[in-house]
Structures are given as structure tokens and as C-alpha cells.
Amino acid sequence: MTVTVPRTGTPTLREARVPQGGIHEGVRELRRLPEGWRPQPYDLFELVPQGCTIGAEIRGVDLSGPLAPGLREELNRALLEWKVLFFRAQHLTSAQQSAFARNWGELETNPLLARGSTADVVRFDKGAGATPTFENVWHADVTFRERPALGAVLQLREVPPFGGDTMWADMAVAYDNLSQEVKDRIDGATAVHDFIPGFARFYAPERLAPFQDTFPPVEHPVVRTHPETGRPLLFVNTSFTTRITGLPREESDELLRHLVQQAHVPEYQVRFRWQPGDIAFWDNRATQHYAVNDYGAHRRVAERVAIAGDRPY
Template sequence: MSITTAPAPALREARVPEGGMYEGVRVLRPFPEGWEERPYEHIEVVPQTRVIGAEIRLRGGADLSRPLTPALREEINRALLEWKVLFFRGAHLTPDEQAAFGRNWGELETNPILARGAREDIVRFEKGGSARPTYENVWHTDVTFRERPALGSILQLREVPPLGGDTMWADMAAAYDNLPGEVKARIDGATAVHDFIPGFARFTEREELLGLQEQFPPVEHPVVRTHPESGRKMLFVNTSFTTHIVGMGREESDRLLSLLTRQAHVPEYQVRFSWRPGDIAFWDNRATQHYALFDYAPHRRVAERVAIVGDRPF
């Protein structure tokens, strides 16, 4: 008498759409390989996550409203390279003091597209009542449509809504570290075009855009840039200004850019900051993307920003 054995059950195909995001262990390291960690003497650094964001507390009576000593400037810069965005609670700087603090890192930008603050080199973001969201609630890196995108930005909140109005930053070095090997191979040496038109067309009159497009022609930057100070590799594409990858057809470029820009959405790469009046955030624009939440209507939120001229990405 023969015994019939039932066939083993077949497992359905484990298929998800191409380019999806996957669960699992992520590489989370704040510093580049070989980075020398040294103690701080003039500041206390309080990390807010594993890889990005630190509150900075000044020691010895130091004050951001006064000129920085070389030693204090060096430590703040080192903390910026390590943690990508620094938070200073209750600084309450005047516009002149905010600009003077920024000039410790170089020449300040002027921006003819955005509303001007008390000085030519200060941008003012003022929202109140039922104002629509403009230039916020999208992940982006500032002014990548320039040949020399900003090195960093220094934002101070003048008025804070009673609830909401937080800002988030994402570490684009961590985003690069965790890409699959085959994706890294595809983007190695690739360049992408950046243009101000997509980021501003929804909120700017056509005639104004026409008047600015000669001043800001499209530029090409590497898809993966190398940090000029730390040497770390970072993703350098964003939803607001990156239009396409050079040498690829539109469909292939859009699909790859969609995958790359979604990396900023991974919570493990992010820090979220809840503002109080007079707080300052100083971020490394070369290494991060940021997202300002528009969840505070009908209340007011007023912020002022200076940006430091950067170098040509490589």
C-alpha cells in the first residue's frame, strides 16, 4: 500500500514595488570614519538624536551677541560638522547681531526672491491668519539652484505660535550610507540639474519669474557631494529644485530621483525642534535637508534667516 505525501505548501512571492523602502537595521553614525572625537571646553554639546541635532550651551559667560573668540568659533564649527544642526535656546539676537554671528563663517547671501528683513542679508518669513504655506512643508536644501549653494543657514524665531510650527532636519550623510550598493553604483559620478523655477512657480507671479530666470540659470551639481571639511559623502538632490539627472531619460530620472529624495523621510535620519521665541538653529546646508511644518494656522509665526555663501559642490 503506497502512502501519498501532500505537496509542500508554496510560499507566495515576496514582492514589493521596485525602489521601495525596507525595514531593518540602519547604519547610524554621526561622524565620518576616522573622525577624531575631542572634548569641548567652551561649549556643552547635548545630542538630540543618534546622528543629527545637538543643543549647544555656552560656557564661561559666552554670549552669541558678542564677537566669538577663535577657540569658541572652532568648537561651534566642529559641533556643526559632527551634528549638522545646532540649537541655541533663548539667544534673542538683534538683526545686526544675527548677521555678525553668521559672518564668522563667511560672506552672507542676499536673496531677491524672498521677503527682506531689517537688513539686505536677512530674509523674513512671516505667516499669520489664514496665510497659505509658502516655501515650507516640503523637504529641501536651501538655494541649490545657485552655483554656490549656501554653506549654512541661521534661523531665529521672533514669534512662535502657541502650538505647532516645528522644524525638522534630515541627515543626508546617513541617507547616503544606507542606500543599497547597486543604487550607490548608479549614482556614482552622476550629476543633476537644479533650477529655482519649480520651487517658486507656485507662489510667484510669472513676470517676476521671467525677470529672475536670467539671474539664476539652471546649474548642475553632483548627485552625491563630498563635504569639503569632513570628507563625508552625502546625497545632494531635493524635491524643490532638482529637476532631472543628466544623461537619463525622463522616466528613469524621475524614478531614481523619487527614490533618492524619499530618503529624507526616514525618521532615523531626522531631528525635530520645537521653537521658543529667540531660539536659533544653525544648520549645515551642505549636509542636511529641512522641513518647516505648517500646522499652526490661524496663528502667527515669524522667523528671520541669514545664509552663508558656500562653495561649488564636488
């Protein structure tokens, strides 16, 4: 609400006006579960919430061996309900990390990123002079693919003495809290996703040129439906979404700025402080994440395995 101050006398109130394109102030709806979803207890592990709607630590599970069907089912339910799961001190080999991820489907690789010890593993080795790939930016992984990743399993091999946390944002709650006017504008809309803007921040054009035919621009819904929960999800991100289809450039840019800002709301987030051997397993369909580069010249080594997904609808 704005206040007009007359030249003489007491301030008087006039009609409230909310700036367009900003993030609203005040109470937010923080609904963790989809409509009609009935919470059930977990019998095979202890689940410790790390946030209101997103993030849970799983205790009492060893990920180094095969998962029994019942355990896989409970972990999948926890993933759908909490969007990102944390497992402390697992210290998996690359083969064990990949085997765990395969419980959720085929694995995918990204030829633009450095490989680890096996073809399925991407290695992020950060320190003085390292390329700052996908740090300090909110994004979902590989939305420039026709079928973006279902999820990812990340393990920290080496942790700096301070900093280096990762944050995740709940994009279902982000959608819930959009104004009805914005929801009406994006209902049925699609957006273009392209790998070049995201990678051009740290790769030269000649490094990217060979992949333009492999990864042509694709269109995805601005609001995606989660294939397992049916929940609507805001599905645009700073790294790869370039424009909203059919809108004039200025209008598209303004609307996209508003939409990508939603990941920045603290109430939608969880932040994880790593220890060596920790695992994070997240639903890439329902979240965005942000790796915080606040550890100076110290080294941070992470390895990630990605699970192939389906085409958003």
C-alpha cells in the same frame, strides 16, 4: 519577503522581492561621524545631543558678541559632527544675528524672498493669508545657485501656541543607507537644479520671469563630497532638482523619486520645538530641512541669515 498561499494547505515561502523605488524596512546604519574622525570633548560649552546622528543643543554660549577663535573652532567642529546646532533664548538683533553668521563667511541674499530689517536678513512672517513659502517640503536652500549656501542661521521672533516645528534630515546617513545598486547608479552622476519649480508653487510666472537670467539651471553632483569632512552626501531635493543628467525622463523621474524619499526616514531626522529667541544654525551642505505648517491661523515669524558656499564637487 512575500508569502504565496496555496488554495489548500499551509502558506509556503518563495523568493523575496523588494519593490523598486521604495524605502527599505529594517535596521539602518546610523553613523554620525565620518570614517577616521576621532571624537573630542568640548571644553567651552555643554553639548546636549538631540538625535542619534543629527542635532545638538549648545548651552553656555552667548551669541550676541564676538566669538573668540577657540570658541568659533569648537562650534565649527560641533556643526560638522552634528549638522545642526540649537541655541536657546538668544534674542539677537538682526545685526547680531548677521555678525554671528559672518564667522563662517560672506553672507548671501535671496531676491525672491522678503527682506527683514537689514539687507542680509530674510523674514518669514506666517499667519492667516500669508504665502506658504518653503513649508511642508523637504529641501536644501538655494541649490539652484552655482554655489549653494554653506549654511543658515534662523531665529524665531514669534512662535505660535502650538506647532511650527522645524525638522532636519542627515543626508550623509541617507547616502550611507542606499543600496549598493543605487550607489553604483548615481556614482559620478550629475543632476539639474532650477529655481522655478520650487518657487512656482507660490509665485505667479510674471514674478519669476525677471530672475531666469540671474538664476539659470545648474548641474551639481548627485552625491556631493563635504569639503571639510570628506563625507559623501546625497545632494538632490524635491524643490529644485528637476532631472538626472543623461537619463531618459522616465528613468530619471523614478530614480529621483527614490532619492528624495530618503529625507523622509525618521531615523535620519531631528525635530526642534521653538521658543521665542531660539537660534538654529545648520550645515546646508549636509542636511535638508522641513518647516511644518501645522499652526493654523496663528502667527509664526522667523528671520534667516544665509552664508555663501562653494561649488559642490
